[in-house]
Amino acid sequence: MKSMGNLLRDGRQAAKKKITLDEMADACNRDTGYLSKLERGIVPANLSRKEVTNIAKLFRDRGVPETLINEIETTGQTGRISAGQALDEASDIIQMAHETLNELDTAEAGDYKKEIETRAYIWHGVHLAYEGINKQSFLDTLNNLQILERMERESTYRVQARIQLLMSQMHRYLAQIPSAAEKLRRAVELASESGDDELWTYTLKIRGDFYRRHNQKNLNLALKDYQDAFAVFSKRKDEDGKATMQLRIASIYLTAGLPLKARPICEAVLKYAEIRRNDYLHRKALEYKAWVMSLLGNPDQALALQKEAHNLTVRTGQPQEIAKSHTYLGVYLLECGLIEEAELAYQYAEDNISLILDKMRESGEAEAQELFIRCAIDLGLGGVKIKQANGHKNSRIYLNKSLEIAGQLTDHFIMGRSQILLGEIDLKDSDTQNARIRFDAATSLFQFSNIQETDQDPTSNPYFIAELHLKYATLDILEGKFSDAEKHINTSKELSEKYGFEEKKIFAEIIESRLLVAQQREFEPKEIAPKIIKVIEAGLRKGPYFLKVVVALLDDLMQFAQESNVERAMKTSKLVAESEQQIMTSKSSLSDKQINLLENWFKRVKKSTSDWESINKAAKLSKSKGE
Numbered sequence: 263m264k265s266m267g268n269l270l271r272d273g274r275q276a277a278k279k280k281i282t283l284d285e286m287a288d289a290c291n292r293d294t295g296y297l298s299k300l301e302r303g304i305v306p307a308n309l310s311r312k313e314v315t316n317i318a319k320l321f322r323d324r325g326v327p328e329t330l331i332n333e334i335e336t337t338g339q340t341g342r343i344s345a346g347q348a349l350d351e352a353s354d355i356i357q358m359a360h361e362t363l364n365e366l367d368t369a370e371a372g373d374y375k376k377e378i379e380t381r382a383y384i385w386h387g388v389h390l391a392y393e394g395i396n397k398q399s400f401l402d403t404l405n406n407l408q409i410l411e412r413m414e415r416e417s418t419y420r421v422q423a424r425i426q427l428l429m430s431q432m433h434r435y436l437a438q439i440p441s442a443a444e445k446l447r448r449a450v451e452l453a454s455e456s457g458d459d460e461l462w463t464y465t466l467k468i469r470g471d472f473y474r475r476h477n478q479k480n481l482n483l484a485l486k487d488y489q490d491a492f493a494v495f496s497k498r499k500d501e502d503g504k505a506t507m508q509l510r511i512a513s514i515y516l517t518a519g520l521p522l523k524a525r526p527i528c529e530a531v532l533k534y535a536e537i538r539r540n541d542y543l544h545r546k547a548l549e550y551k552a553w554v555m556s557l558l559g560n561p562d563q564a565l566a567l568q569k570e571a572h573n574l575t576v577r578t579g580q581p582q583e584i585a586k587s588h589t590y591l592g593v594y595l596l597e598c599g600l601i602e603e604a605e606l607a608y609q610y611a612e613d614n615i616s617l618i619l620d621k622m623r624e625s626g627e628a629e630a631q632e633l634f635i636r637c638a639i640d641l642g643l644g645g646v647k648i649k650q651a652n653g654h655k656n657s658r659i660y661l662n663k664s665l666e667i668a669g670q671l672t673d674h675f676i677m678g679r680s681q682i683l684l685g686e687i688d689l690k691d692s693d694t695q696n697a698r699i700r701f702d703a704a705t706s707l708f709q710f711s712n713i714q715e716t717d718q719d720p721t722s723n724p725y726f727i728a729e730l731h732l733k734y735a736t737l738d739i740l741e742g743k744f745s746d747a748e749k750h751i752n753t754s755k756e757l758s759e760k761y762g763f764e765e766k767k768i769f770a771e772i773i774e775s776r777l778l779v780a781q782q783r784e785f786e787p788k789e790i791a792p793k794i795i796k797v798i799e800a801g802l803r804k805g806p807y808f809l810k811v812v813v814a815l816l817d818d819l820m821q822f823a824q825e826s827n828v829e830r831a832m833k834t835s836k837l838v839a840e841s842e843q844q845i846m847t848s849k850s851s852l853s854d855k856q857i858n859l860l861e862n863w864f865k866r867v868k869k870s871t872s873d874w875e876s877i878n879k880a881a882k883l884s885k886s887k888g889e
Contacts, residue, residue, distance in 0.1 A: 273326045280324075281326075289317055373460075380413055384417070394406070417456075419452045420452075424461070427445070427446070427468060429445045430442045430445035439671060446468065449465050467488070467507070473487070475671075478712075479674070481517060505535065508527050509543070509550055513550060519724045519725030528550045532544070532547035541577070548567050559808075560765075560804055561594055561765070561808050562805025571587065584614045592604045597811075598807030599807060601650065604642070615632050637673065641676055641683075644683055647660060664676060665677055681701070728754045738750065742780075768800045771800075776822060787833040791837035809860075820870060831870075832871055839868050
């Protein structure tokens with residue numbers, strides 16, 4: 263950020279009509295020598311608000327660009343704070359209070375008014391105390407001073423708590439996480455001492471958000487902060503406050519991989535928000551319910567809910583919120599197999615981040631950065647590139663960036679997800695050693711992200727642990743460790759059944775079929791075909807996008823079967839093809855997209871069967887001629 267002296271010099275040079283030092287000195291009633299030294303950086307700026315206002319008026323009259331004048335006015339105001347300068351004019355104090363009230367939002371303006379009132383009352387009380395002493399009314403004066411002492415203490419705590427809160431936000435933005443945590447601890451302590459319930463609940467919410475997003479072994483602390491705030495709102499019968507904290511509590515369950523606990527909370531708040539027409543609560547409830555549906559294996563529903571939330575977010579006009587919303591869209595688009603749309607969503611998120619960064623650079627931030635959303639975008643783009651042909655190299659670049667930023671932020675949640683995707687690339691590249699290292703690292707990280715509601719040991723994040731067991735099973739199949747693979751599949755199934763992860767149960771059936779193929783058992787086709795039919799029927803219940811993902815996985819499975827043993831693959835295909843009529847009898851309940859997907863898939867199955875029969879016959883003929 264430029265100094266006041268540099269800005270004044272730039273302003274005089276940019277004026278359409280020349281401004282001399284003498285004219286500027288006359289405008290602000292200052293000595294030309296002082297202003298000359300100020301422009302050259304020899305003396306510090308100590309211009310009053312009135313002086314800055316008069317200079318700004320002169321500059322406007324002479325055609326200085328408005329952006330430069332605004333910067334001069336802003337620097338004049340912030341300069342007083344930086345220098346700790348006392349205001350030497352009563353008019354300055356009144357004008358500052360008036361302008362501050364106009365610039366603050368409704369809630370902050372109310373707090374500011376209360377603070378002004380408190381300070382005025384304290385000084386009035388001090389004045390009365392002197393009168394009491396003169397009248398020798400010592401007992402009454404002492405009682406009044408004790409009241410003033412309490413008011414002064416609480417007022418000081420309120421201000422200090424807000425300063426600590428703001429400092430924690432700056433430390434967090436700069437990825438100075440330990441410092442941010444310490445400032446938050448102090449802010450909560452001060453807010454509690456202030457006796458201001460609104461400030462205390464707000465501070466608890468901010469610290470809960472911090473614990474939820476950093477070092478997820480602290481999820482229990484975040485949950486307690488949210489529950490404490492909820493208790494205060496309940497006591498005050500603040501329904502909006504209660505609903506806000508309910509959503510935060512739901513977010514803890516979701517971060518811990520417990521969607522069944524979060525679902526009723528999200529649905530209750532969504533209903534409340536619709537009745538109250540509260541756009542903020544409506545939007546957040548939709549976002550969290552989308553997350554719930556995603557974890558429960560309903561990506562089609564998750565995408566529809568997030569699109570509805572996104573429309574509300576766009577109406578806010580806030581680039582940061584819009585960027586976050588685009589990243590959420592990207593997650594669900596990717597889950598639905600809409601790769602190009604997902605990539606576009608992440609690009610839109612980047613565009614909105616650029617708006618934030620541009621604004622920061624304008625204010626003088628030399629190293630403008632938005633780590634939190636940047637980290638999620640890199641993670642998402644890494645997932646997109648995995649799905650694209652020849653995208654592994656770019657995927658690694660994005661995922662390593664995501665991992666690096668998440669490390670700075672101590673976000674174990676994103677670190678774990680990045681490690682899973684990096685391990686997935688290693689699997690595709692048949693690098694089983696590195697894949698196992700990645701999955702081990704992810705497992706360790708997701709053992710942190712849990713909550714402990716009883717005295718028993720906490721349960722590791724079941725959603726990602728169930729996913730990792732399937733990754734280990736795939737890895738074990740490649741390495742021929744069939745017994746280990748079976749154990750991992752069964753563990754994933756148990757977790758998915760207990761916690762409602764329908765998607766994971768379907769994927770477990772596909773990986774179990776792959777295990778049967780790899781084992782080359784004689785009765786394999788009769789075991790695999792029913793599993794494939796079961797997977798198709800389960801996919802039909804989830805919607806066309808999820809069915810598309812399932813069908814693609816089944817195509818991979820059938821290709822794997824053909825590469826392992828053509829004859830068995832042919833028998834499996836025949837058994838699956840025979841189920842077409844049975845599955846398509848429920849045609850009336852299916853969408854056009856689902857019908858088209860199924861019809862095309864059964865055509866591919868039949869064609870594969872025919873092709874494999876030809877290959878098999880040719881192989882037998884060649885063998886007989888050789889004999």
